[in-house]
Amino acid sequence: xxxxxxxxxxxxxxxxxxxxxxxxxxxxxxxxxxxxxxxxxxxxxxxxxxxxxxxxxxxxxxxxxxxxxxxxxxxxxxxxxx
Numbered sequence: 001x002x003x004x005x006x007x008x009x010x011x012x013x014x015x016x017x018x019x020x021x022x023x024x025x026x027x028x029x030x031x032x033x034x035x036x037x038x039x040x041x042x043x044x045x046x047x048x049x050x051x052x053x054x055x056x057x058x059x060x061x062x063x064x065x066x067x068x069x070x071x072x073x074x075x076x077x078x079x080x081x082x
Contacts, residue, residue: 010043010053015075020056021049022071023063031082039079 009029012018018041022028026049032040043049055061 008045010045010049011040012043013038013040015041015072017053017056018043018075019068019071020061020063021052022075023067024048024052024061026052028075028078031079033082041075 011032018028021043026043026046029042029044032042034040052061
């Protein structure tokens with residue numbers, strides 16, 4: 001069992017945001033598939049994560065296109081293989 005509380009995590013259903021965060025080096029902690037129609041991506045809330053999320057939503061975040069594409073592929077593979 002984890003020693004982290006629910007406030008130590010950031011959860012999102014957004015694949016684009018998740019791929020951007022992975023591209024920046026923030027690993028997905030785990031996937032929550034309890035919702036029958038959607039997968040929730042769960043990130044451990046570490047330094048810099050909240051700023052990256054704000055930059056994503058304000059359209060000021062820059063990531064490598066290849067890194068973003070590879071992150072999207074990796075996340076989709078993880079969804080369908082777990």
